[in-house]
Amino acid sequence: MVSGGACTDADQLFEAALGVTKPWYVSGVDFDAATQTLTISVDFVAGTRFAVADEAGVHPVHDTQIKCLRHLNFFQHECYLEVRTPRVKLPDGRVVQYQPDWFGKLAGFTLLFEALVLAMAQQMTFAAVAKLVGESWHRVHAICSRYVDLALAEADLSEVTAVAIDETSCRRGHNYLTIAADMGERKVVFVTEGKDAETINRFAEYLAAHKGSPDQVRSVSIDMSPAFIKGVTRHLPNARVTFDKFHVVTHASAAVDQMRRLEQRTDPSLKGLRWTLLKERARLTDEGRADLDALIAQAATKRTARAWLYREHLREILGRKQSNVVSAMLKQWCANVLRSKVAPMKDVATMIQKHFDGIVAWTQSRQTNGFIEALNGLFQAAKRKARGYTRFATMRTVLFLIAGKLDFTQITPQPA
Incomplete structure (x- = not known):
């Protein structure tokens, strides 16, 4: 001592x-x-x-x-x-x-x-x-x-112009959080409860309270949630809505799987092909590629094969960079699908027509929700490790720690 x-x-x-x-x-x-x-x-x-x-x-x-x-x-x-x-x-x-x-x-x-x-x-x-x-x-x-x-009290959002907004589940049942990320800095800037149009209003108010303005947001990437579309239109008046290409392709993939399930009721040969149809061809095994090629060769008689071809064509169209070319090709794609007998894919064509401008906007903004979706994976993993976070305040803290890129040095003097 x-x-x-x-x-x-x-x-x-x-x-x-x-x-x-x-x-x-x-x-x-x-x-x-x-x-x-x-x-x-x-x-x-x-x-x-x-x-x-x-x-x-x-x-x-x-x-x-x-x-x-x-x-x-x-x-x-x-x-x-x-x-x-x-x-x-x-x-x-x-x-x-x-x-x-x-x-x-x-x-x-x-x-x-x-x-x-x-x-x-x-x-x-x-x-x-x-x-x-x-x-x-x-x-x-x-x-x-x-x-x-x-740190959030000192947040400066005056430079935020491109935003991605998405929801994630937070508890069992219909409990959700809405997350807004600054796509320029690739960081979470806002988290709130719910997934309705009011969440966008709260984000707009948060911007105004942190040296920003709803008017400064020029681009917003969202899914095709009617609530989010309504909220952005109302509360972020200068923002051009972009629908992530990958969300559109996900809907097309769901249509392929739905068509397979419908057709396999009368065609047992389609059983066991779910993942063969949903995975990218390059990621399949040699056996999987052979099975896929055999199915596609029967496109004239199998609607599931035609659904797969429609999805791949859609993926190719959305990969182009010229908005006028994408617009023309997308209109033709919708017309072709709507004349077909592939009912689930017709629903995708109708959805694309309804959200046409936002989907074409992808070719210019190339703005996706991939960052938030990756964050969602990290957050869900953290919840599992912690056996679940049950309070909103805790979940909000965790999300900002994981992906907020908060500058704690600005709020605390360094020790001598």
């Missing part, structure tokens, strides 16, 4: 390790072998005056309080700082608590400990972080939520 009195070499060593500088110094160190806990006492030089935010000058100490803060482990031992923290007296007679800049944003932690928790929580579940640092799940969650809220 090393304790108060004259400053020892050990004290100076811990001062260096902690980043403690004048007027602060380590006044004592105590190690409890039974609990494997290290306690470091920190004090300040007598007579020191302290500056207070929004108050001119430096001010005398009125009295002090001992604050106990959890700090980073030393050699796997839990470490706590016992800091004699001053309350200072202002010229108008008020007494206010002084807080060193190496104190954390949540009571009971140092800045460095909170930084460690944040870094770990961006890669791990709260439960895993809590186990590693020896704190409760609730304390880890509280740290992360506090920093996310502080």
Whole structure:
């Protein structure tokens, strides 16, 4: 044990390790072998005056309080700082608590400990972080939520012009979150409950509250949800709607599978071909490609084969870059399909006609929801590892930690 009195070499060593500088110094160190806990006492030089935010000058100490803060482990031992923290007296007679800049944003932690928790929580579940640092799940969650809220309060969305909006399930039943991402920076900027038109209104209001404006958004990538279309039209008036090419092809793939299921009722040879028809040909095995080629050779008599050909033609059309060419070819594709006897694909043609401008817009914007869909996969995986997140506030925090690219350095001074 090393304790108060004259400053020892050990004290100076811990001062260096902690980043403690004048007027602060380590006044004592105590190690409890039974609990494997290290306690470091920190004090300040007598007579020191302290500056207070929004108050001119430096001010005398009125009295002090001992604050106990959890700090980073030393050699796997839990470490706590016992800091004699001053309350200072202002010229108008008020007494206010002084807080060193190496104190954390949540009571009971140092800045460095909170930084460690944040870094770990961006890669791990709260439960895993809590186990590693020896704190409760609730304390880890509280740290992360506090920093996310502080960072979002300072968010500057004045440069956001291209947005992707999508929903993801958050709990069993019909419970959803709507996520908005800045496609320029490829990061999540907004999360809210629900998936109706009102979610777009809330996003527009959030933009206005964070140095942006709904009028600045020029492009929005969404799925073909009537609620999202209505919300964008109403609340993001200058935004051109883009329907992701991959959403359109997904609808066509569903039509191929539906046609297969209908036709196999009278044609058993189609059984077992589901994944052969849904996968890209290049990803099939040699046997799968042979089965597919044999089916396509019968396109004159099998509607499932014709459905597959229609989907592949649609994929090829949407891969082109000239909007006038895509527009002309897409109109012809719809006309051909609507004259066919492939009923499920007719529904896709009708859908394309209904959302024609937004689908053609893909050729110019090339804006997709792939980023959000990848994020959705990460989020669902995180939910499974954590055995589910049940509260919206928790899920919002997790999404921003995973994909918000929040700049925590802007809200906290770095320790000396």
